Amino acid sequence: MLRFRAWRRWRGDADGDPAHVAPGERIPFVCNLCGTANSGTLTELSREAPSCTHCGSNVRFRAMAYLTTLEVLVRAQPLPEVAPRKDIFGLGLSDADAYARPLAEKFSYENTYYHTQPRLDIANIDAAREGRYDFVIASDVFEHVVPPVARAFENARRMLKPGGKFIFTVPFVPEGDTREHYPELHDWSMAENNGRWTLTNRTDDGREQSFTDLVFHGGPGSTLEMRLFSGAALEREFRAAGFSCLRVAAESCLRFGIHWPEPWSVPMVAYA
Numbered sequence: 001m002l003r004f005r006a007w008r009r010w011r012g013d014a015d016g017d018p019a020h021v022a023p024g025e026r027i028p029f030v031c032n033l034c035g036t037a038n039s040g041t042l043t044e045l046s047r048e049a050p051s052c053t054h055c056g057s058n059v060r061f062r063a064m065a066y067l068t069t070l071e072v073l074v075r076a077q078p079l080p081e082v083a084p085r086k087d088i089f090g091l092g093l094s095d096a097d098a099y100a101r102p103l104a105e106k107f108s109y110e111n112t113y114y115h116t117q118p119r120l121d122i123a124n125i126d127a128a129r130e131g132r133y134d135f136v137i138a139s140d141v142f143e144h145v146v147p148p149v150a151r152a153f154e155n156a157r158r159m160l161k162p163g164g165k166f167i168f169t170v171p172f173v174p175e176g177d178t179r180e181h182y183p184e185l186h187d188w189s190m191a192e193n194n195g196r197w198t199l200t201n202r203t204d205d206g207r208e209q210s211f212t213d214l215v216f217h218g219g220p221g222s223t224l225e226m227r228l229f230s231g232a233a234l235e236r237e238f239r240a241a242g243f244s245c246l247r248v249a250a251e252s253c254l255r256f257g258i259h260w261p262e263p264w265s266v267p268m269v270a271y272a
C-alpha cells in the first residue's frame, strides 16, 4: 500500500509568474476551452466571474481543462489543439458546458447529473462504473452531497482505474475543520414560505429538527450547501477514501488565464 502523500507544486516560472505582473497590467491569455485570445488583469481573472469574451469561461472552468490535459496527457494544452483520444475515459459530475462540451469532443467523456439524465448519484454509484475512468471531475459539487460525504470520496476513487486522477474543487477555508450544517440528516424535506426556506429533518433516532438559515448556491431552492470544508479535512477525506496521494494544484497558468491569488478553494488532484 502506498503511503499517502500530499504536496503542492508551483509552476509559476513555466507558465508566467504573477509576482512579475504589475497591478492593473493586462496579461494576454488564450482561453484553453474555446481558443479565443483574451486579456485581463490579475484582479479580473477571478475564480467565478466570466473572463473569456467568447465562451464566458472563468478561472475555475479553465483550470478543470488545464488539469485534465496536464494530468492525463502529461502536457497542458488548449483543448482545441488536443488530438482526439477516445481511448481515454472521463466522467463529469454536473460539469459546466463551457468545459464539458470540448472535453467530450476530445475524450470518451460523459457528463452526468444528479437530477436529470444521464443520472449519477455519487453517494450511490452503479457497480458497472467501477474502475472505468482515467479521470473524474467534481467541481464545486461535494459541498452539496448529502452526508456522510465520505462515501462520495470513496465512490469517486472506486470509479477510477488504478492511477486514475480525481480533479476536484470545492470552496474551502484554510483553518479548522469541516463544518457540517446538517450532520444528522436522515428523513428530510425543504419548504418555502414567503421566500423563507426551512429544512425539516427527522433524525435516525426519531428526533425532529428544523433549520432556517439555509445557504443555496445558484439561487434559492436550487443547490443547498451541506457543509463548508477545510483544507486539512479534505486531505483527511482523500486519504480515508483510499487515494494514494493528493496534489494541491494552486499553480498559475497565466497563458490560459489561470491564477489563484489565495491558498483556499483552489483545485486539488487526487490519485487513485
Ligand SMILES: [Zn+2]
Pocket (backbone or CB within 6 Å): 031, 032, 033, 034, 035, 036, 052, 053, 054, 055, 056, 057
Ligand atoms: Zn473561451
